[in-house]
Amino acid sequence: MTRYKPSFVKKRSLLIALIMVMGYMSFKWQSSTINQSEKTENSPGSTAAQTSSNNSPVSRIEFLTSVFKDIKPPPKVARIVLQKASQATKDSVLYALNWSNETNNTALSTLLKSELLEFHGEGSLEEIARECIFLAASQISDEKQRDFLFQTGKKWIDKGLDQDEENMPLRNALIIYQSEYLNQPMVFLKTLRASQKIDSSDVELNFIHLNLLKKSNQWQKAIQKCEKLVSLQPQNPYWLFEMSDLYGTMGDSTNAKVYLNLAIERQRKQSEK
Numbered sequence: 659m660t661r662y663k664p665s666f667v668k669k670r671s672l673l674i675a676l677i678m679v680m681g682y683m684s685f686k687w688q689s690s691t692i693n694q695s696e697k698t699e700n701s702p703g704s705t706a707a708q709t710s711s712n713n714s715p716v717s718r719i720e721f722l723t724s725v726f727k728d729i730k731p732p733p734k735v736a737r738i739v740l741q742k743a744s745q746a747t748k749d750s751v752l753y754a755l756n757w758s759n760e761t762n763n764t765a766l767s768t769l770l771k772s773e774l775l776e777f778h779g780e781g782s783l784e785e786i787a788r789e790c791i792f793l794a795a796s797q798i799s800d801e802k803q804r805d806f807l808f809q810t811g812k813k814w815i816d817k818g819l820d821q822d823e824e825n826m827p828l829r830n831a832l833i834i835y836q837s838e839y840l841n842q843p844m845v846f847l848k849t850l851r852a853s854q855k856i857d858s859s860d861v862e863l864n865f866i867h868l869n870l871l872k873k874s875n876q877w878q879k880a881i882q883k884c885e886k887l888v889s890l891q892p893q894n895p896y897w898l899f900e901m902s903d904l905y906g907t908m909g910d911s912t913n914a915k916v917y918l919n920l921a922i923e924r925q926r927k928q929s930e931k
Contacts, residue, residue: 681748696826718743718769721806725766732757739766748778765803768793772810784827787814791831795838808839826860829853833866846870861890868900877908895924 686829689869724737731739738746738754751774758766768789775781786867790811812835829849836846850870853863871880881904887897898921906914 661741691920716802716806718806720802721765721769722838724800724802725763725769729761729763743773744777746773746777748774748780748873751778764793765798765800765807768807769810773908775814783814783818784825787811787818787828788831790814791819791834795834805839808835811835812839826853826857826863829856830860830862830866833863837870859890861887864890872904877904880904881908893924893928895928898924 689870689923727898735754735757738750743894755767755770755774758764771781772790773785775783775786777892788811791805794804794807794811794845798807811831813829815828815832817834818825819832822828831852833846836842840846850863850867853860853866857863860895864883868880868887871877871883881901884897884901884904887894888901891897898917902914902917902921904918905911
């Protein structure tokens with residue numbers, strides 16, 4: 659299908675840049691599309707059980723070698739991160755974390771946060787798990803770093819779901835892990851269906867589902883999913899912009915313009931508050 663590009667697309671692009679909606683979800687997925695035979699997968703079940711991945715385990719030293727291939731850390735930082743993680747003191751890890759934050763080394767920062775939680779009990783399991791997964795899915799291009807973060811995030815997801823199997827933020831991160839790392843549609847669809855039974859109104863879950871539908875070119879179903887997001891967050895103009903984009907993709911210029919105007923008006927009213 660040829661993507662319809664109306665004349666107002668530049669105007670829409672400028673406006674949508676102003677919208678702040680769930681920043682941690684605004685990543686670009688890389689997984690393959692869903693096969694026709696997998697679209698109707700409705701089997702329930704636990705999401706904790708995993709199918710093995712073709713990706714080989716990445717060691718901590720392999721990860722660090724990749725992180726430092728283009729940047730040389732100060733000697734003190736190098737000594738801290740290259741020693742056995744369990745032997746590093748909390749203060750030394752915090753020192754290395756501060757350096758990684760100052761140098762915008764997000765991959766190293768995430769590792770150090772994970773080790774602060776594992777060996778010193780500092781931090782949120784849910785936040786660390788999601789940071790690992792969403793960072794790997796959206797910002798990391800290096801394969802070693804990406805795989806290591808996915809594997810680390812999965813470890814925390816498993817631990818968190820063992821404590822509370824209905825934790826929606828962790829379940830959502832699990833879907834990203836299954837779609838982006840395992841790249842196994844039957845697996846992440848099973849998790850998605852089970853999660854919908856727990857909380858079908860979870861906005862992030864519906865947004866993830868919307869993106870999966872878009873990737874598999876299921877435009878009509880994507881519109882229906884976006885309509886649900888509009889109903890869940892009626893004051894959020896982002897979903898109206900998304901509706902406009904979906905109709906534009908389908909070549910329906912009339913509805914594309916209708917929803918664009920609605921989104922612009924909704925955004926204008928919010929800016930006046």
